[in-house]
Amino acid sequence: MPAPGPAGVPTKITQGAQAAGGIGESTLRPDGILKVTGEFAYSSDLWHEDMLWGHLLRSTVAHAEIVSIDVSEALALPGVHAVLTYDDLPADVRHYGLEIQDTPVLAHGKVRHHGEPVAAVAADHPETARRAAAKIRVEYRELPVITDEFSATAPDAVLVHEGRTDHHAPYVTHPNILHRQPIVRGDAASAAERADVIVRGEYTFGMQDQAFLGPESGLAVPEEDGGVHLYIATQWLHSDLRQIAPVLGLPEDKVRMTLAGVGGAFGGREDLSMQIHACLLALRTGRPVKIVYDRFESFFGHVHRHPAKLTYEHGATRDGLLTHVKCRIVLDGGAYASASPAVVGNAASLGIGPYNVDDVDIEAVALYTNNPPCGAMRGFGAVQACFAYEAQMDKLAGELGLDPVEFRQRNAMEQGSTLPTGQVVDSPAPVAELLRRVKAMPMPPERQWESSEGADVRQLPGGLSNTTHGEGVVRGVGYAVGIKNVGFSEGFDDYSTARVRMEVVAGEPVAVVHTAMAEVGQGGVTVHAQIARTELGVEKVTIQPADTRVGSAGSTSASRQTYVTGGAVRNACALVRERVLEIGRRKFGTYHPAWATAELLLERGKVVTDGGEVLADLADVLEGESVEIEREWRHRPTQPFDRRTGQGNGHVQYSFAAHRAVVEVDTELGLVKVVELACAQDVGKALNPLSVLGQIQGGTVQGLGVAVMEEILVDPVTAKVRNPSFTDYLIPTILDTPTIPVDVLELADHHAPYGLRGVGEAPTLSSTPAVLAAIRAATGLELNRTPVRPEHLTGTA
Template sequence: MSTATTTSGSRVRDGVGSSTRRPDARLKVKGDFAYSSDLQADGMVWGATLRSPHPSARIVRIDVTPALRLPGVVAVLTHEDVPGQPRYGMKVADQPVLAADVVRYQGEPVALVAADHPETARRALALIDVAYEELPALTDPEEALRDTGLLVHAERVDGKQGNVVRHVRIRHGDPDRARAEAEVVVSGYYEVGMQDQAFLGPESGLAIPAEDGGVDMYVSTQWLHDDQHQMCAALGLPPEKVRLTLSGVGGAFGGREDVSVQIHAALLALHTGRPVKMSYDREESFFGHVHRHPARMWFEHGATRDGRIVFVKAKLLFDGGAYTSTSQIVIANGSYFAAGAYEVPHAEIDGYSVFTNNPPCGAMRGFGAVQSCYGVESNLDKLARELGMDPVELRLRNAMTTGTVLPTGQAVDGPAPAAELLRRLRDRPLPPAPEGTFGLPGGLNNTSRGEGVRRGVGYAIGVKAIGFSGGVDDRSVARVRLALAGGEPVAEVHTAAAECGQGIVTVQAQIVRTELGVERVVVLPADTQVGDAGSSSASRITWMSGGAVQGACKALRERLDALGDAPLAELLDRHGPLEEEYEYAHRRTHPIDDERGQGDAHIAFAFAAHRAVVDVDTELGLVKVVELATAQDVGKAMNPLAVEGQIEGGSAQGLGLAVMEELRVVNGRVRNPSFTDYLIPTIADMPHVPIDLLELPHPDSPYGLNGVGEPPTLSSTPAIANALRAATGLELPKVPVRPEDIVQTERG
C-alpha cells in the first residue's frame, strides 16, 4: 500500500488512522458471533411466508382453514389482517404487505403462518388453499418501455400511467452538432445480468409484543428508522410503540434497505401476543429481497483523431421488476455517470427504469453506476481500438480533474485523481506467466494444458457520488456520554448507524478516542431510541455518522475546557457524567431539472480504477483472473486495514458480476435460487488484489475522509471484461461472460 499523504499518528492508541481490530472479529472468525437468526425468546413461535408461484396472476380464492386445523399452528394471516396501510415501500408505497387481488412477481407474499416449530409452519403453508388465475406476464423491459398495452400496474399509487417508473433526461452542450464534427464515432450495445447481493446471512428477525400494545423488533437491516416508518404505517401504530434494535447482520450490500421480515413478524407477534421469529432459508432469501437491476445499454462515443472525446450519447434501460423500491434513484445515479470519469463537452443521456413482472430490483453496491460504468468503459475500449490508441492513453487524455463540469452541469469541487490512479496501475509490473498447469484456467482440476490459453490485460476507472444525492436533506445524529467506571473515564457512543460489516462500530470508537483522549469506549447497540443515522448505504455512513460522533465529542470537549484543566477523571468526579447530542448535516444538494437534467445533485465524488490480468482458454471457455490490481482515493484511511478489506470485497463482487454471477429469470421465473446454481466467487476464484491507496483529503468531510465501499465495484467488472476482450478479440457485450460466450463465438 502506498499513499499520497502520510497518515498522522493518533493521540491515543487505536484512534483515527490506526488499523484497529474490530470488536466482533474474533467472534466471527470462531463462529461465535450472534446474528439475528440466532435470536431466541421465551414462548417464541416461528413465522413463515406463503409466496406466489406465478409472476402474474389474479387471486381467485384463499382458504386458510386447513392450515389453522394443523396442530401447532397459532395464526394464519392474509391481507385482511393488516391493521394499517396495506402497502409499503422505501420511496413509493406501492408494494402490498400481503397480496390482496393480484400477484405481480414470483415470490410475492400472500399469507403468513405462525406455529410452534419451523417445520410445522412450513407444513401449514402447504395447506393454505390459494386458487390463482394466471395472467399474461410482462417480462421484457423493452416491451415495457414501449407501453404496448400490457401493464404491470393498471392503477399506480403515484398517479402516473404506464410502465415507465422514471425517465431521466440529461442534455449537456450540443451533442448533435458535436456528432457531426467528430472524426471517429463508435457505438456499442451492452448488457448486465441480474446480480444478487448474496449476503451469507439470510433475512431474519425477532418481534416481541410489548405491554403498551406496541412491538420491539430485533432485526438485521441497513436503516432502522426507515424500517420503523414503514412498519408504523402498516401496523397503524405511532413511532413510540414500534421500537427497533439492530441485530447481527450477515452482510447487506443494499439488499437490506427494503424491509423483508419486519412487518410480517410484527403482524404475527401483535396478533398472537407471543414473540415471533422469522428466518428465511437460502431459497426464500432469493425471493425475499431486491436485486441489482439488469440493464440494456446503448453507447455512442465521438472523438477527434488524436483521441479527444467530443461527445457521448447513451441510452440506459433498467428492469425494475414489479415494484418501485429505489428504481427512480438507481436509474438517476446510473444516468448521472453515464459519461464516465472523463471530460465530456457534449452529452445526451436518457435513462429509463420500467416495471415488469420480474422480481423487484433496487439497491445494490454501486447503485446504478455499476451498470453505466460497465457500458461506458467497454465502449471506450472500442473507441481506443478504432483510434489505434493504447486504452490507458485514451483515458489519460480525457481524464476528469478538479473543476470538470459533469453532464449535469455540476463542477467537481473535490479531489479528482483519475489520471493519477490510472498511471499508478499502468506503471505496476505485470504478473509473471504461470508455471505448470496448476496456474492455468481450470488448473485445480488439471483441465487445461495451456495450448489455447491467451493472456489479456484490461483497464477501467469509475466515478460515483458519495452520500445521498438529488436534494435529499441528509442528516445523522449521535449521542456521546462521559462518565466514571471503576475510577476511570469511559465514553459511551449511541447512534442508529447500522453495522453491516463495514466497520462503523470500530470507527465510532476510534473517533471518540481521538477527540476526547479516552481509552475505554463503549459503542451501544444501534436502535431507534436515538435520532436517525440514515442508511448504511451510498458509502455515506462513516462520513455522516462519523461527523455526528465528532461533533458530539467536540461539544463535550468545549464543556470540559470550560470546567478547567484538571485531569478528566477528576472533572467527571467533581461534575458528574456529561452528555452531548449532535446532528451532523452537510451542504444541501439539489434535484436535476426534468428538461435538461441540470443541477448540483451531489455532495462529493469518489474514484477507483482497476487493472485486470486474465488468462483465457479459448478452446474450453475457461477464465482465470490472475490479478486485479486497484488504485483508489479514500480521502483519509480511518482504519487502513478495514479500508483494504472493503476494496477487496468490492473487487470480489465485481469479479463475480464479470464472470459468474447472474440470477437467471426466464418468463418471470427464477431458475437458480441456490448457491449451488447461483455462483459467487470463493477463495479459489480470487486473484491477487494489490491495492494502491491515495489519501487526498476531501475539503468538506470529517478528517478529510471519503466513501470507500462502493467505488471498487464500478471499475472491477469492466476491467475484467476488457481484459477478456483483449485476450480473445471478441465483442463479449454481456456480463457475466460465460464459457459458451467465448467458445461458441470463437468457433462461430
C-alpha cells in the same frame, strides 16, 4: 415480557487499551474474532422464551389474479397459532415502500412477481409453520407477463400497476415506465459532426444478487403497552420504522427497533423483508415470533441489482479528445419501485464516467415488469453504466490506435471539471493519476502454473477441475476507471445523529457512543471508537447497540456512514470536549492560570496544554459528573435534477477507483482465470487503513463475480427465477479470488470530516469492465454482456 435470550441480546462493544488506536491507525474490529470463530450472535441466532416461528407462503406464478385463498386446512393443523392474509391486516395502510408505497404487505387482488408473499403463518415449530403454509390453497388466474421494454411499453401492454398516482407518473410516457431522467448538456447531435471517429455499442448487464451470507431474519416481541419490539438485521432502522408503524396501526413510539447481528447487506436490506410479517404475527398471537428465511426464500425476499440494456455512441477527434456521448440506459426495476428512481438518477448523472465531455445526451429509465423487484446494490446504477462506457472507451482507443490508458488520461476529469449535470467537481478528482499508478504496478509473472515441482493446476483456468495444463491458454490485460457519488443525492435531506457521553467508570474516563448506524460489516463500530478516542483523548470507548432510542443515522449505503454518522460522532465529541473543559475550568481553573490562557487538549485521559503540560486527570475532572450530548450532522445540500435537462448539483461527493485486470483464458474450453486485479483508489483520508484495504478488496471481488459468474436467471416466458440457490447461483470463492494489490491515495476533500471520501462502492464499478477488457484483449471477441460464460468464448452461445 422477558428480553431475548443470550444468543439474541445485542451487546455493548467496549474497546479498551488492548484495541487502542485513533484516526489513521489500523485498529482491529472488536467483532472480528467473534465472527471468524463463529461466536458472533447474528439475527438468526435470536431466541425468546415461548417463541413462535413465522413462515410466508409465496406465489408460484409471476403475474396472476388471486381468485381465492383458503386457509382452513392450515389453521386446523395442530401447533398453528395464526394465519394472516391481506384481509386480516389491522390498519388502513397496507402498502409500504422506500419512496413509493406500492408494495402490499401481503398480495391483494393479484400477484406481480414470482415469490411474492401471499400469506403469513405462526406456529410452535418452524417445520409446522412450513407445513401449514403448504396447506393454504390459492387459486390463480394467470395474466400475461411483462418481462422487457418491448412488452412493457407496447400499446396493448398489461399494466403492472393500475391507476398510478406517484410523483413520477406525470413525467413518463407509459404507466409501465417507473421513472425517466434525461441529462442534456450542449448539443450532442452537432458535436457528432465534428467527430473523426464514432463507435457504437449495445450492452447487456445481468441481474446480480447481493449474496449476503446471513439470510433475512428477526424477532418480534409484543410489549405490555400494546406495542412491539423488533430485533432485526437491517440497513436503516428508522426507515424500517417509518414503513412498519402505519401498517401495524401504531404510533412510532410504540414500535421499538434494535439492530441484531447483520451478516452482510450490500443494499439488499434497505427494503423491508420479514419485518412487518413478524410484527403482525406477534401482535396477533401475543407471543414473540421469529422468522428466518432459508437461502431459497432469501432469493425471493430481497431486491437485486437491476439488469440493464445500455446503448452508447461515443465520438472523438483524431487526436483522441471526446466530442460527444449519447446513451440510453434501460433498467429493469421489476414488480415494485424500491430504490429504482434513485438508481436511475445515479445511472444517468454518472452515465459517461469520469471524463470531460461538453456535449452529452443521456436518457435513463426504469421499468415496471413482472421480474423480481430490483433496488439498491453496491454501486447503485453507476456499476451498469461503467461496464458500458468503459467498453466504449476501449473501442475508441482501438479505432484511434491509442493506448487505452493514455486515451483515458487525455479525457480524464480533474478538480474543477464540469459534470454533464452542470455540477463542478470541487474536490480532488485524480483520475489520470489513478490510471498512471495502476498501470505502473508490477505485472504478475507469466505462466505461474509452471514450477520445478510440476504444474499447479490451481493457477490455470478451470483450476482443480484439471481441464488443461496450459494448452490454448492466452493472457490478456485490461484497464478501467469509474466514478461513484457518495451519500444521498437529488435534494434528499441526508443527515445523521450521534449521542456521546463521557463519564467515569471504575476510576477511568470512558466515552459512550450511541447511534442508530447499522453495522453490516463495514466497520463503523471501529471507526466511531477511533473518532471518540481522537477527539476525547480516552482509551476506553463503549459503542451502544444501535436502536431507535436515538435519532436516525440514515442508511448504511451510498458509502455514506463514515462521512455522515462519523461526522455526527465527531461533532458531538467536540461539544462534549468543550463541556468537559468547562467543568475543569470551574473545578481547577482558579488554581492554575493555564486553564484560562492555554489551548487545552484531551490526551490519554488527561487535560494538557498545547505545550504538553498536564493540568489534570480526566477522571478527576469528571468525578461525580457526566456529560452527554446528542447532535445531528448534515453535509452540504444537494438539488433535484431538472426533469427535462438533468441539470443540478445533485451529488455531495465523488469517489474514484481504477483497476488493471490480468486474466488467462483457455480459448478452447472458454474458461477464465483472473490472475490479478490491481487497484488504485483515492480515499481522501484512510481513517482505518486496514478497513479501507478490506473494503477495496471486497468491492473488487464483488465486481469480479458479476464479470464472470454471477447472474440471476429469469425465464423470459414465465418470469420465474430459475436459480434461487448457491448451487446454481455462483459467487466467487477463495479459489476464484485473484491477487489484489492496492495503491491508496489520500487527497483530502476539505468539505468532509477529516477530509475522508467514501470507499466501499467505487472498486465495484471498475473491476467488472477491467476483467471484460482483459478477456477481450486475450480473445479478440467483442463480449458486450455480463457475466461472460464459456459459450461466449467458444462461439457456442
